[in-house]
Amino acid sequence: MPAALSSTIMFPDWIRTGVELAGFNTLALSARAALFGRVDSASRLAEVRAHTTLRDARRFVLGGGSNVVLGGGAGEFDGLLLQIALRGRELIGEDDEARYVRAGAGESWPEFVDWTLAQGWPGLENLALIPGTVGAAPIQNIGAYGVEVGDRLHSLAAYDFASGETRHFTRADCRFAYRDSVFKQAGWHRDGRIVVTEVIFRLPKRWQPLLDYAGLREELAQCAERALRGDAADDARKIAAAVVALRRRKLPDPATLPNAGSFFHNPIVDALQARRLASDFPGMPQHVQADGSVKLAAGWLIERAGWKGRRLGPVGMYEKQALVLVNHGGACAADVAALAAAVSADVRRQFGITLCVEPVAP
Structure with missing residues (x-):
């Protein structure tokens, strides 16, 4: 979709343009959507498909905004963001x-x-x-x-x-x-x-x-x-x-300290790597899975890597739970990405484990 929408394009009256998204994500990241629509009936999805511009636009589907990192490098989403509001x-x-x-x-x-x-x-x-x-x-x-x-x-x-x-x-x-x-x-x-x-x-x-x-x-x-x-x-x-x-x-209340809940997946390793880690790091929590693999506690790894309660610019890992990334005010998606990369690098350096980010991005 072009950066500037043509004024001649007619959209359904429930589609808005240039919508600020800080209030639609629990990390309170400032971002803007070129097109935004609240889907409160299934028929609106069919409307999108029937509209040439909307059908061809890049789409992202939003729920409660609690597991997303909105904004990207430029703080813009140049497509159609659909907020699902189907009730009952x-x-x-x-x-x-x-x-x-x-x-x-x-x-x-x-x-x-x-x-x-x-x-x-x-x-x-x-x-x-x-x-x-x-x-x-x-x-x-x-x-x-x-x-x-x-x-x-x-x-x-x-x-x-x-x-x-x-x-x-x-x-x-x-x-x-x-x-x-x-x-x-x-x-x-x-x-x-x-x-x-x-x-x-x-x-x-x-x-x-x-x-x-x-x-x-x-x-x-x-x-x-x-x-x-x-x-x-x-x-x-x-x-x-x-x-x-x-x-x-x-866990912090997003209404008072914006966050997206657990920011990294608990990593899963094979039994051999788990035994090596247990030998090198006594006390490391490990949970054996049904298939014999072993789930590790990402929060424990992050805390041991020195990131619990530590900030990088306006974002940081929560002081009471190292697995939760929080926005102390004024953060953008680039700040979140920088912190996630720094935390992941330190965990990988110390434990040889690669963390995977849980929230998704458009």
Whole structure:
């Protein structure tokens, strides 16, 4: 798309030009989109496809803005940024094993989790307070405290700009892996070809609490009012409250200290490298995976590399959790990239491990 849009081009009235994006990303990075549209009905996606200029424009799909680095080198996105605002949530069916709950892709993920628990439907409690939207959750396969969204997803619907049709994906179709899915593997999250419109979750009736993740059981034990009593709905709400308390204690609120949550993936190494690292660095946290590989704690690596609480210009790694990159004010995408590169270089130099950035960029 040309830097200056022709004044003769007629856009749908819900498409805006030259929109400042600082308020649309939790890192509060200043950036500007040449074209911006809020998608609050699926028909608007078809409108984009039918409009020659919009169809041919570079696209980026935005949810809650909690896992993105907007701006690029020049602070501009010279294409069409679509903010997904499709709402709605409902119980659509149940059987002896589970309840099936549908949610629009634009629903707030934390609010959706709270709503399911308020209905007495356990299953998503370990994922409480993760920022973002329902539609973004399966793309990233968000996870916390021993649960990933792929563990609870039944299916989803997505609009395909190439065909103009709605496609349906089963859990298997999504090809979930650690912070990964077919939407990332195929690059669809970057080119905006596929837009998730709704997600159906399978919430088990034979629910069991998942408390193996470090710190969660201890958090419950510290508060007598959170003791589990065997009532699934009540116990799930207590677990969610413990998760919320843990997250609030460890992670900064984007409203007061802009951030994008965990900035790097926890690296996964093979068993041989894990043994070498354990020998060289006693006390390094290691978590053996089902396939025999070993997941390391990126936050531990970053802290040991000397970056916890350290700044580089207007950005830095959070003083309470080295895995979180924060904006202390006035940062741009270039500042974020410089810090990420410096942190990665030091971790690679000290441990021989390459960190991968979690947030995506247009």
